[in-house]
Amino acid sequence: MALPDKNDTKIVAIVGPKGGVGKTTISANLAIALSKLGKNVIAVDLDLGASNLHTLFGIRETKASLDDFVLNKITNLPDIVMNTDVNNLRIICGGNIPGIANLHYNKKLKLIRNLSQLKSDFVLLDLGAGASSNVVDFLIIAQDGVLVTTPEVPSLLNAYSFIKTLIFRRLALHFKQIEQKELIELLDKARDFESYPKLKTMEGLIEAVRSINVAAANSIRNFLTNYKPIVVVNRARSEKDADTGKVLQNLMNQYLSIKSSIILSVHEDTAVGIAVTKLKPVLLAAPRSLFAKDIEMIAQVLVR
Numbered sequence: 001m002a003l004p005d006k007n008d009t010k011i012v013a014i015v016g017p018k019g020g021v022g023k024t025t026i027s028a029n030l031a032i033a034l035s036k037l038g039k040n041v042i043a044v045d046l047d048l049g050a051s052n053l054h055t056l057f058g059i060r061e062t063k064a065s066l067d068d069f070v071l072n073k074i075t076n077l078p079d080i081v082m083n084t085d086v087n088n089l090r091i092i093c094g095g096n097i098p099g100i101a102n103l104h105y106n107k108k109l110k111l112i113r114n115l116s117q118l119k120s121d122f123v124l125l126d127l128g129a130g131a132s133s134n135v136v137d138f139l140i141i142a143q144d145g146v147l148v149t150t151p152e153v154p155s156l157l158n159a160y161s162f163i164k165t166l167i168f169r170r171l172a173l174h175f176k177q178i179e180q181k182e183l184i185e186l187l188d189k190a191r192d193f194e195s196y197p198k199l200k201t202m203e204g205l206i207e208a209v210r211s212i213n214v215a216a217a218n219s220i221r222n223f224l225t226n227y228k229p230i231v232v233v234n235r236a237r238s239e240k241d242a243d244t245g246k247v248l249q250n251l252m253n254q255y256l257s258i259k260s261s262i263i264l265s266v267h268e269d270t271a272v273g274i275a276v277t278k279l280k281p282v283l284l285a286a287p288r289s290l291f292a293k294d295i296e297m298i299a300q301v302l303v304r
C-alpha cells in the first residue's frame, strides 16, 4: 500500500477522465515552468496512439519515439530522449503505431520500469484520457498526480469517479498481494454500494475491513493520509468556475476520506490558442499571460 519510494527523480502523472480537457497543454507548459525554476525535466508523451506533445514544442519531425522502444528498435529508453529548445527540458515523443495503446502487458511493464529509472529532477507523464489500465498502470510509479478537469459539473463528477477508480484499484492490488479473498469480496460489495449502503463511504469500508484485518485497515488509512492528489480545474472563465474544484474536494473528503487534496485552477485564456498557431508553448509565447501565471503556480506546488 505504500506510496512509491521517493528517490531523486520526481515522477508526476498528468491525467484526466475526459479527452480534450487540456492535459497535454498543461503538461508541456508545466514542464517549461519547472525548467524555468532550474529543474531538469523530461516530458514523456504517453498518450500512446494519439501522441501530440511534441507539436506543442514546435517539433514537427520526431527523430525517435516510443514506437522505436516498443518495437525493440531501441533498447535503452534514455536513447530516445530528445533535447528541446528550452534549457533543462527534454522530451520523449509518443508512439503512433495503430494499436500501440493496447500494449502487451510485458512490454508495458518494461516501459514502466524504464521510465522509473530515468534520471532527471522531474519526469512528467502526459497520459491518455480515462482510467483504463493503460493509464492507471503508469500511475504506480508516480509520486504526484495532477488530475485535470474542466469546471462543468459532469466533468467534475467524472473526475471524482476517476479518483475513486484509482483508489479502488490500489486497494484491489493490495488485497490481492496479501491474498485475502474476503477483502476482495468486500471491495466488490463496496462497488455495489446501493445494495450495501454501509460501504458507500470510505469510512464505512475501512470499518468493514477492520473487522476482517486490522493491519489492512491501518494500511488503507495510512495510504489515504499520505494521498495528496492535485486537482486542476482548467479553462476557468470566472471565480465561480475556479471555485468548482471545492465541490470535488468536498466529495473526496466526504466519501473517500481524502483530506489533503490540493485544488488549483487555470484560466481560460486566448493566449493558449494564439500560441498553438505560432507553434510555440504558451509559457514562451505569452509568459505574462494569466495561463502562464497559473501554470507557474502549479510548478511551485510540485517543487515544494
Ligand SMILES: Nc1ncnc2c1ncn2[C@@H]1O[C@H](COP(=O)(O)OP(=O)(O)OP(=O)(O)O)[C@@H](O)[C@H]1O
Pocket: 016, 018, 019, 020, 021, 022, 023, 024, 025, 026, 047, 128, 129, 234, 235, 236, 266, 267, 268, 269, 270, 272, 273, 276, 291
Ligand atoms: N486554459 C486554456 N485556455 C484556452 N484553451 C485551452 C486551455 N487549455 C486547453 N485549451 C485548448 O483545449 C484543447 C484541448 O487541449 P489538450 O490537447 O491539451 O487536451 P488533452 O486533454 O490533452 O486532450 P486529449 O485527451 O485529446 O489528449 C486545445 O485546443 C487547447 O489549446
Ligand SMILES: [Mg+2]
Pocket: 023, 024, 025, 047
Ligand atoms: Mg493530450
